[in-house]
Amino acid sequence: MLNRAVQNRKGSGVLCALFVFLLGAMPAEAHFFSIIPDTTLHAVPVGREHQAKLSFTEEFLKVQAGAAHLKLGSDIFSARFLYKDGTSQNFPAFKDHDEPGAGVETGTDSHVSRAVLNKEGTVILEARVNKVPYVPSPKMKMLYWGYSKQILNAKADGLSTKSAGGGEVLEIVPMSEVAEFSVGKTVKFKALFKGNPLPKAEVEWADQQSPSVIGDEGPTNTKEIAKTAADGTFEFTIKHAGYNCFGIMHGIPVSGADRNFDYSATTLIVDVPEASASSEKSGGSGCNSGFGIMLLAAVAASGLIGGRRSSRF
Structure with a gap:
């Protein structure tokens, strides 16, 4: 991963903090621009307003404070709904957001916007932050692209398996219907970079049960689970x-340009359903309700959600 390639670079002050944020200081502490989903919400009714919350994160599903240091304007963030009929719907302008009591230091920790979901079926919520320039030192210049995608209201209608990035970004695409994901099932994905398969890319993963640990840069819960094959694919159970x-x-690396590197980051967020009553009776794979309750209790008891963020990005 690119954070390993630059782990020995050092800077100073806030510039160094951002550099470390973008590139990382040790394996398995990658940093992502990502949609932060509401984990209590498992469907968005048609006609209901939905909030898109965007943040930079080291601990999937959690906001990270400190974006205020960069003085990033909310106008660099964008999001839209993509519907199964091929139409799209843009979110209005984003606003800086601070979440009191979220276990992070005071300051901008995310950027939010709201839009009403208007159509039935699978919906892709996609978000971008484009061309964030950064100069950690006179010898190091870079541009950072971030792309994040969440599958909402998953149905077996084909939309979840389609590329949504338009050939402009790094993207992870499921190769089977997200509506058919279940616990214990091995599913396949493809990584695309500007529309082409991306080989030998390290894939990191976390879910709601992933333990959070304190690394050199604060809480992290991601784990490397695969490297993409020559055709950009990887599998996960x-x-x-x-x-x-x-x-x-x-x-x-970029040569002959006004920068030394281009960096792209991407996340894919899917909601795997609990097993239905019929699958439990038939012995199908998945979490039954009793086991699901035990998992939730374990998460609450372990305090995985906690942990104070530093304001280094």
Whole structure:
């Protein structure tokens, strides 16, 4: 991963903090621009307003404080709904957001916007932050692209298996219907970079049960689970119901330009359903309700959600 390639670079002050945020200081502490889903919400009714919350994160599903240091304007963030009929719906302008009591230091920790979901079927919520320039030192210049995608209201209608990035970004695409994901099932994905398969990319993952640990840069819960094959594909066996997040970072040296590197990061967020009553009776794979309750209790008892963030990004 690109954070390993630059783990020995050092800077100073806030610039160094951002550099470390973007590139990382040790394996399995990758940093992603990502949608932060509401983990209590498992469907968005048609006609209901939905909030898109965007943040930079080291611990999937959790916001990270400190974006205020960069003085990033909310106008660099964008999001839209993509519907199965091929139409799209843009979110209005984003606003800086601070979440009191979220276990993070005061300051901008995320960016939010709201839009009404207007159509039935699978919906892709996609979000972007484009071309964030950064100069950690006179010898190091870079541009950072971030792309994140969440599958909402998953149905077996084909939309969840389609690329949504338009050939402009790094993207993870499920190769089978997200509506048919279940605990214990091995599913396949493809990583695309600007529309082409991305080989040898390290894939990181976390779900709602992933333990949080304190690394050199604060709480992290991601784990490397695969490297993409020559055709950009990788497989993963689903461990738990609930929200699962997959992420990839990719860095490319740039020569003869006004920068040294281009960096792209992406996340894919899917919600794996609990087993239905019929599948429990038939012995199908998945979490039964009793086991689901035990998992939730274990998460609450372990305090995985806690942990104070530093304001280094």
